[in-house]
Amino acid sequence: MQQDGNALFSGGGFMPSQTTQITEYGGSSSTKSRSSQGVFPVTVKQISECLHSGDGKSITLGGTEVSNVRLLGLVMNKIEKITDVSFTLDDGTGRIGIQRWVHEQSDTNEMVLVRSGTYVKVNGHLKDFQGKLTVMAFSVRPLTDFDDLTLHYIECIHVHISITGKPVNPSTAISSQIPVSSSQFLSAPNMASKNYVAPSNYMTSNKANSTDLSIQVANIFDDPVNLSREHGLHLEEVSNQLRVPLQRIRDVVEHLISEGHIYSTIDDNHYKSAANG
Template identity: 25%
Template structure:
C-alpha cells in the first residue's frame, strides 16, 4: 500500500492558520523555522476516526504535527454527523460526531463572501458529511481546519470510511497483508483494497465512472488533479457525463477534489 498522498491545496482553500502559499503548502508562514519542500508523506491524506484524532500524540514539541500509529499526520478525512453549528463572521464551526468521539470542524469563509448569502451554512444538524482538512490545535484543543465539506448521499460511505480507517490502522500497526493471505480467504480479487494489476477498484462502476477513472489513471494522476473540462476533452466525454462519473467515484471514496470542486485526482491507496 502506498502513502495516502497527493492531496494538494491552494491559496483559495479554507485553512485557519495562514499556512497556504501559491503552489502548495508553505512552512515559513507558520513556524518560520522550516525551509525547503516537505516530504510527500508529510502532507499525505489519511482516513481516520475522531477517536484517533483525540488520542493522537504531538509529533514534535511546539509543532502542529500529530502522530497516529507512529506516523506523522496532518491532512485527514473523517465522516460523521453534524451535531451543532455555530456561525461567526469569519467562519462556520461544525461539531462532528462519528460514534467514536466528537470534534469541531472550522470552515473559514472567503473575505468577499462573509456578508453574502453564500456565507450561510449549507448543512443542517443531523446531516452526515465527509470532511477533508488539516488537523489543528489551539489552546490545547484540537479541531480540523476544513478544506472541503461535502454531504454523504449514500450511507454506505459511513461504513466504508470506518472500514478504510481500520484497514490503514492495521496496516501501520501490524504490517501489510502477507502475500499468501488471500489463499485462506479464497479468491478476494474483488476487494476494494486489492490492486491485482487489472485495477480491480473500478469493478462494478458505471460506464461513465469507469471511463473517467481510467483516464485519470492513464494521466498519471497528478497531485494537483485534472479539471473536468480537460477530462471531458481528453476522455471523449461530455461535461454532464464527467459530473455524473465524478459523483459516483466520490461516493466510493475513489477520487477527491483538489484545486476546486471541478478538479479531481485519484485517492491513492
Template identity: 40%
Template sequence: MYSASYQQEGGSLFSGGGFMPTQSATQSYDGITKRSGGSQNTGLLPLTVKQISQAVQNSSDDTFFVDGIDVNNVTLVGMVFDKEERATDVSFLIDDGTGRVEVKRWIDGQDTHESMEMSALQNGVYVRVHGHLRSFQGKRNIVAFSVRPVTDFNEVTYHFLECVFVHLHNSKANGLSTKSSPLGPTSGVQTPSNPVYGGTGGGAGAYNQYMPSSIAAVNGSMDECQKRVHAIFEEPSSLAAEAGLHVDEVARRMSGYNKNQVKDAIEFLVNEGLIYSTIDDYHYKSTNG
C-alpha cells in the first residue's frame, strides 16, 4: 500500500483498524527518496496552510522544507474564498481553518473541460487542491494543477489525520521535535466564517459536523464518558505507548461505565479525529501522541 521504505519505518500504522489510506494518499509517499542534506519529496505532500506558512525557505534556490522534507508538490483541503476569474487563470483563497493561502490555476482556453470545471467552482465550496508551492514577491502561494470539489466530508477528516501522521513520521525520521502540531499550538483550529458547502446554507453547524473536533472545537460538547475516555488517551503514558491503548484497558479504568459505553465513546473520538486505530481494531492512540 505504501512504498517499501515507508513500511519499514512504520508506515503500516494506519493499515488496519478501519483506517485505510486511499490511492491518492499512498501516492503522497511514493516519491520520497533520501539524498545528501535531507529528503527529497517528488510526490504529493499533505499539508495544512499553517505548515506552508511556517515552511523553511532556502534563499539560494527557493526550496521549501517542512519537517526536514524538501517540499515540491502539495495537497490541501479547505474552503474557497474570494474567487476571481480572468481570461488566462482563476485565483482564490483556500481556508482550511489553520490559515489562508492563495491558489492560482492557469487555464488553457482550448481545454473546455478545464474551463467548465473552474467556472463551476464557487465560494464556500470545499475542495482538494494539488499544486506546486512557490513564493512570488515574498508571498507564498500554490500553483494548482488539480482542483476538485470534496463530495465526501470524510475526506476532510482524513486529510487532517494524514497531515498529523505524516508530520509525526517525517519529524521522527529526521530527528526533529514532534511537540508541534500542523493544526496549531493546541490543535484548536478556528473554523472559517460562514462556512457553506456547495452554495447551500448550513453555517458553522454543517462545517463542525464533518470536521475533527481538534478543528471544529467540539470538546465542549462531549458528554462525561467521552471526556474521561479522551483524558485517558491524552495521559503521557498513553501518548508514549507506540501501539496505543487496548479497548479493554480503557474500559477497566472507566469505573461507572460499561464496555459498550466506552466503545461508543471511542468511536466518537475516532470520528472526531482525536484518536485513531493502530495495530488492530482494538488499539487506539491520540493524534497528539
C-alpha cells in the first residue's frame, strides 16, 4: 500500500499534477510555466551545462526554463526491476540516466522493445535528484527511421538558436511583424483576408490577373464599412469601385462563393463577406 502511495506521489503522477497546476492558477503562473511546457530536443552535453549553471531549483537552458526533454541515443546497461526500468542513454555527446516507471502492461511491452545497444528516442521529464539530473521517461521508443537521428540533432540546433534569441529565419520574422505594424482597427479583417486569399493564390498562380482581381474584390468585401452593411454589397458597386466589367466581377465572385469567403444575401446581386460572422 505504502509503495502505491509513493508511486502516485513522486513517480508517475507528475504529468496530471502539472496540468492541474496550470489550469488552477492560470494568469501569471501560466506565462511562467508556458516556456517549460513543451518538449525540448536536447543533447546530453546541453543538459550537463544546465546542471552547472542552474541554481538547483529550476533547470534552465539558455535562460529558458526546461522541464520536458527529448533525447536520442544508444541504450546501455539496461536494468529491469518490478516497478521500473532504468538504463544509461549515450547520445554521443554524453551519457545520462533514464528511468521509466512500469505501471501497466503497455509500459512493460514498450520497455521489452528497448534493448541495450539499440537506438531509442526518449521523451521525459528532467528531474534534479540529489544534485544529479536524470530523465523520468514518459516514452521510450526504438528508432525505426535513422534519418530521425539527423533530424533530432538538427532540431537541437534549431531550438538552441530560437531560445538563445539569434535571428532564426527572415520569413518568420516578417510574418510575426504583420500583426504588430497593423495594430489599428483594420488589422483583424485585413489579416483575415490575407490569410484567406493565400490558398486561392496558389491554386490560380498561373492566372495572375484573376488572382489579383479576386484579392481586390475580397478586400472590398472585407472592408469594415461594407462588413457592417446588413445586405452586403451590390455587384455593381464593386464593379464601379474597381472599374472592372461586371461580368468579370461575377466570375471572381463565383470563385469567392465556392471558396466560402462570401455569400449571397437578399438577391443574386448582393453579397457579403463571411469574414466577420
